[in-house]
Amino acid sequence: MTDWEERWSLEDTPWDKGAPAPPLVELLASDQGQKLKGLRVLVPGCGSGEDVRELARAGAVVTGLDISPSAVRHAGLKDPTTGAKFECASFFDWSSEPFDAIWEHTCFCAIELKDRIRYAEACARLIGHGGHLVGVFYLEPWAPGERPAPPPHPSEKDEIIELLAPNFVLRWDKIPSLAYPGREGREWLAVFERVDSDRGVAV
Numbered sequence: 001m002t003d004w005e006e007r008w009s010l011e012d013t014p015w016d017k018g019a020p021a022p023p024l025v026e027l028l029a030s031d032q033g034q035k036l037k038g039l040r041v042l043v044p045g046c047g048s049g050e051d052v053r054e055l056a057r058a059g060a061v062v063t064g065l066d067i068s069p070s071a072v073r074h075a076g077l078k079d080p081t082t083g084a085k086f087e088c089a090s091f092f093d094w095s096s097e098p099f100d101a102i103w104e105h106t107c108f109c110a111i112e113l114k115d116r117i118r119y120a121e122a123c124a125r126l127i128g129h130g131g132h133l134v135g136v137f138y139l140e141p142w143a144p145g146e147r148p149a150p151p152p153h154p155s156e157k158d159e160i161i162e163l164l165a166p167n168f169v170l171r172w173d174k175i176p177s178l179a180y181p182g183r184e185g186r187e188w189l190a191v192f193e194r195v196d197s198d199r200g201v202a203v
């Protein structure tokens, strides 16, 4: 199991590119992204908060959440002018008034496989009905033949759709045109709408 606080305190954070996720930049420039303006958005597993600040600059009211105190401290020190807020807690246990949207980027692939159901339940609990889970899912983090110890964990589109199905419906998706070098064609940009549960857990 990954000790995230240790990774952050040792500055062993190769995922941190010092810039917002390119698929988020692409989304914010599109008609889909324009709809995030003015909405309350939660970013779980926000790390140093690059995506949080980018969303805030685009006009969203954003809260970044991370389990690592060092990550949250680091995030809070970088450009405090955007108005973004940061909280330190586990996404699985944290409670709040429901948000209009969650932005997912490299949180889902970071958590243990056994916790994916808890991830889906947290999304359902923290997004109000009619709200959206908007995310770039890192489907295939490894080059062919490469199999280092996870995280990141790979995933498949159908698996994500099935996992979220009790509370979410896929409304829109694409393979993003923009990506960090090395991630081209390996990510999936998807928008899920929070709907009434017709099966699964009541949250």
Ligand SMILES: C[S@@+](CC[C@H](N)C(=O)[O-])C[C@H]1O[C@@H](n2cnc3c(N)ncnc32)[C@H](O)[C@@H]1O
Pocket: 004, 005, 015, 016, 017, 044, 045, 046, 047, 048, 065, 066, 067, 068, 071, 089, 090, 091, 092, 105, 106, 107, 110, 111
């Ligand atoms: C791979 S990093 C990605 C960070 C950031 N999204 C980025 O792309 O730079 C995963 C992040 O999720 C955080 N994390 C892991 N499990 C978490 C949990 N249960 N609740 C909140 N944050 C978590 C870690 O501390 C880490 O900052």
